[in-house]
Amino acid sequence: MSLFGLYNYWIVVFLMMAGFYVVVAHENLIKKIVGLNVFQASVFILYITVGKVQGGTAPIIGENFTIYSNPLPHVLILTAIVVGVATTALGLALVIRIKEAYGTIEDDEIAALEEEP
Amino acid sequence: MYSYLVLRVVAKLLMPFILLFALYVQFHGDFGPGGGFQAGVIFAAGFILYALIFGLQKAGRVLPRGILRFGIALGVLIFAGVGVYNLLVGGKYLDYSAMAQNPVHGQHLGILLVELGVGVTVASVMIMVFFTFARHRNTKGSD
Amino acid sequence: MALTVIAIIRLRNLYAVVMLASIFSLMAAAIFVILDAVDVAFTEAAVGAGISTVLGLGTIALTTSEEKKPTRLKLFPLLVVLITGGALIYGTLDLAKYGDPNAPAHKHVAPTYLKEAPEKTGIPNVVTSVLASYRGYDTLGEVTVIFTAGVGVILLLGNWRFIGRRREDNDV
Incomplete structure (x- = not known):
């Protein structure tokens, strides 16, 4: 029963490994970026679950509440999400340039093209 | 997508509300959930909806590229400028207490300005990124 | 999910x-x-x-x-992922329980923020005040990252016709 309190971490680990698998095993660059996003989201969920306090409410101070969840992870993740989408946009832009330069977005085909003189 | 009547009318109806909501989120972020990051993203989403339905040219006329480029830099400048202003009036960098007579008011003002800077940069970057992606396709098609 | x-x-x-x-x-x-x-x-x-x-x-x-490729299960990446996942789950066994109010994460600066922030800044939303005031440097850095990413996208995909003739795309 004491292990049950850790299930939130296991969800995070599962999502993280799923994203990791997509990044490692797939050749398609767009799919790799989606995998990175899933990985990123799992880290977000990890931080937010750490910040949760049993019985707490959102950290907006009001008169009727005494217990609040930890605001610090919220701040970190809030900025991280927006930075994440900005870097994703940069990654997608790179993918488009790669497509224009090589004519493909499959990693192994690009490697094969590189080896040819 | 201009030919779909329903989309056009619904988008026209929704646009002012989306933009108003973004401004509400921006300036009400002190009291409820919200702030510069969210407001910027919602604002950008509103404009992207407009551009998707009415076409890039019309959206580009509303927000020309020059203004967007200016906005990207302006937001960061507001943020850093508030910090420098604090240095000038005798405080520490990004410590807003010195900005007004009352430290609490100073903090409030500083947070409002900083959030404004964040919102301007986020909104400009998101709209700019979308426009750049979309324009890229158009130029590629014409080559 | x-x-x-x-x-x-x-x-x-x-x-x-x-x-x-x-x-x-x-x-x-x-x-x-x-x-x-x-x-x-x-x-x-x-x-x-x-x-x-x-x-x-x-x-x-x-x-x-x-x-293009059919997505078949690849064994070596799967093995790597499983080993990493196992190690991570082993690592979670020492972590604080979900929602535990006595977890170390809630003992450090968070109580100070929750107590001080509304008085010092006059703003009831603690997330906003921590974001903009207590962690102003952090946020400035993040905004700069977004700025840089935006500039990067413009550099990568914008048409720089006025700089000169565009480089010919090499047909490989």
Whole structure:
């Protein structure tokens, strides 16, 4: 029963490994970026679950509440999400340039093209 | 997508509300959930909806590229400028207490300005990124 | 959520993958609301379900919408992933329980923020005041990162015709 309190971490680990698998095993660059996003989201969920306090409410101070969840992870993740989408946009832009330069977005085909003189 | 009547009318109806909501989120972020990051993203989403339905040219006329480029830099400048202003009036960098007579008011003002800077940069970057992606396709098609 | 992720792994149609990623984001936002992080949920819903989907679809329109290789299970990456996952789960055994008010994370600076922030800044939303005031440097850095990413996208994809003739795309 004491292990049950850790299930939130296991969800995070599962999502993280799923994203990791997509990044490692797939050749398609767009799919790799989606995998990175899933990985990123799992880290977000990890931080937010750490910040949760049993019985707490959102950290907006009001008169009727005494217990609040930890605001610090919220701040970190809030900025991280927006930075994440900005870097994703940069990654997608790179993918488009790669497509224009090589004519493909499959990693192994690009490697094969590189080896040819 | 201009030919779909329903989309056009619904988008026209929704646009002012989306933009108003973004401004509400921006300036009400002190009291409820919200702030510069969210407001910027919602604002950008509103404009992207407009551009998707009415076409890039019309959206580009509303927000020309020059203004967007200016906005990207302006937001960061507001943020850093508030910090420098604090240095000038005798405080520490990004410590807003010195900005007004009352430290609490100073903090409030500083947070409002900083959030404004964040919102301007986020909104400009998101709209700019979308426009750049979309324009890229158009130029590629014409080559 | 797990089902969506498995579908993302297996599907080859990139259009469906991007759509599923959007659904995944929306579910993450719902989870954030349950976990009291309303600001974060707000951002995730607007960013994940809105903007990143549009960008993903834009990229697909510019490149291709089908993954070429059949997605078969690859053994070596799977092994690596399983070992890493096992190690991580072993690591979680020492962590604090979900929602535990005595976890170390809640003992350090968070009580100070919760107590001081409303008095010192006059703002009831602690997330906003920590974001802009206590962690102003952090946020300045993040905004600079966004600025840089935006500039990078413009440099990569903008047409720089006025600089000179565009480089010919080498047909390989």
